[in-house]
Amino acid sequence: MKKIIYPEKKDWMEILRRPALNTDTLRNTVKEVLDKVKTEGDKAVREYEERFDKVKLDSLGVTETEIAEAEKEVPIELKAAIMLAQKNIHTFHSSQRFEGKKVQTVPGVTCWQKAVAIEKVGLYIPGGTAPLFSTVLMLATPAQIAGCKEIVLCTPPDKEGKVHPAILYAAKLAGVNKIFKAGGVQAIAAMAYGTESVPKVYKIFGPGNQYVTAAKQQVSLRDVAIDMPAGPSEVEVLADETANPVFVAADLLSQAEHGVDSQAMLITTSEKLMKEVEYEVQRQLALLPRWEIAEKSLASSKLILVRDMDEAIALTNEYAPEHLIIETRDYMEQAERIVNAGSVFLGSLTPESAGDYASGTNHTLPTNGYAKAYSGVSLDSFIRKITFQEINGEGIQNIGPAIEVMAANEQLGAHKNAVTVRLKTV
Ligand code: HSO
Numbered sequence: 001m002k003k004i005i006y007p008e009k010k011d012w013m014e015i016l017r018r019p020a021l022n023t024d025t026l027r028n029t030v031k032e033v034l035d036k037v038k039t040e041g042d043k044a045v046r047e048y049e050e051r052f053d054k055v056k057l058d059s060l061g062v063t064e065t066e067i068a069e070a071e072k073e074v075p076i077e078l079k080a081a082i083m084l085a086q087k088n089i090h091t092f093h094s095s096q097r098f099e100g101k102k103v104q105t106v107p108g109v110t111c112w113q114k115a116v117a118i119e120k121v122g123l124y125i126p127g128g129t130a131p132l133f134s135t136v137l138m139l140a141t142p143a144q145i146a147g148c149k150e151i152v153l154c155t156p157p158d159k160e161g162k163v164h165p166a167i168l169y170a171a172k173l174a175g176v177n178k179i180f181k182a183g184g185v186q187a188i189a190a191m192a193y194g195t196e197s198v199p200k201v202y203k204i205f206g207p208g209n210q211y212v213t214a215a216k217q218q219v220s221l222r223d224v225a226i227d228m229p230a231g232p233s234e235v236e237v238l239a240d241e242t243a244n245p246v247f248v249a250a251d252l253l254s255q256a257e258h259g260v261d262s263q264a265m266l267i268t269t270s271e272k273l274m275k276e277v278e279y280e281v282q283r284q285l286a287l288l289p290r291w292e293i294a295e296k297s298l299a300s301s302k303l304i305l306v307r308d309m310d311e312a313i314a315l316t317n318e319y320a321p322e323h324l325i326i327e328t329r330d331y332m333e334q335a336e337r338i339v340n341a342g343s344v345f346l347g348s349l350t351p352e353s354a355g356d357y358a359s360g361t362n363h364t365l366p367t368n369g370y371a372k373a374y375s376g377v378s379l380d381s382f383i384r385k386i387t388f389q390e391i392n393g394e395g396i397q398n399i400g401p402a403i404e405v406m407a408a409n410e411q412l413g414a415h416k417n418a419v420t421v422r423l424k425t426v
């Protein structure tokens with residue numbers, strides 16, 4: 001990890017830069033796959049599965065028998081853990097239910113909002129080095145609470161054509177209706193356009209590599225909504241001299257092990273802590289099963305020593321981390337000053353892993369500085385709020401003349417008239 005001591009403000013941009021994510025060069029490859037799936041449907045998806053995932057599939061849909069088999073294969077201890085996590089995610093996301101109240105803006109004019117579920121949603125779960133069944137819970141649980149009618153899931157199978165059993169178990173538990181064996185760009189295309197077997201959805205969720213990200217970006221230009229622009233995962237630990245260096249190092253490494261392009265940052269006011277964390281990171285790294293991945297991402301990670309807490313907070317808000325862990329004496333007060341972050345973890349006993357799996361909050365969060373403008377996935381991501389209004393005689397008399405004047409001044413006579421014909425009758 002690179003050490004930065006008392007950075008100058010002019011260098012902040014450079015220090016906080018994320019490892020570059022270049023989707024431009026992928027655009028043509030991605031477009032080719034998208035177009036072929038759009039025109040040829042299942043046949044193209046199967047061909048790409050053979051080419052990219054090295055698997056020959058007769059059909060894309062996961063059957064009930066496969067789901068029942070998977071249930072038997074998941075160890076009982078893991079099932080219990082998944083159930084506990086799902087329950088907490090369910091509790092937290094249920095508390096986000098929206099109650100639209102009716103408001104009289106003036107007498108006779110009533111306006112309100114109603115939350116309505118997005119009818120069809122598509123969840124993408126990557127395969128690769130780690131089977132992220134926790135992400136299945138994070139996406140399907142709020143979709144189910146929202147009341148989405150069709151919850152479709154695509155995930156790449158292994159070379160034998162099997163989906164990881166824990167993914168199937170989590171999907172069933174969290175209410176996914178249809179599961180398909182498809183990965184990468186072809187999966188995104190299938191959900192964006194629909195094929196013979198995969199239904200077209202209205203919004204696509206979920207993480208993925210740079211090809212999946214580029215595909216989501218492209219289909220979102222006209223065919224379907226997406227959860228948020230995605231990038232490699234990241235964590236910042238904000239700590240003072242009271243922080244436990246063993247915990248801080250463990251937190252930095254938990255993010256670093258995600259992928260070679262992940263980023264872990266320590267911002268601290270204590271030189272002593274910085275040195276201890278530096279040592280601890282190396283010590284713990286050597287013991288990790290995924291040390292090779294973590295080691296690579298640590299190369300673009302930083303330990304930053306700042307002059308005081310004000311500077312630490314300013315730097316943090318500029319970085320806008322996906323995950324922020326605050327381990328300081330007065331973490332509640334510091335937390336109040338955070339305006340840009342995806343998800344914040346407070347105090348020494350709150351690791352990011354808690355939010356990744358089981359505390360109840362969502363782990364699908366804005367990366368790459370998008371926390372300045374985006375929220376993470378929540379119940380809101382699966383609904384729309386439709387507005388309603390009802391106006392009676394008193395109401396149209398109260399606002400009608402203002403509408404007439406405004407319409408006339410925008411030179412929209414038909415708009416004005418729609419009010420005039422009514423005012424004559426009340
Ligand atoms: N930290 C990841 C989520 C995750 N971690 C899944 C473990 N499994 C992005 O927020």
Ligand code: ZN
Nearest residue numbers: 254255258356
């Ligand atoms: Zn994680």
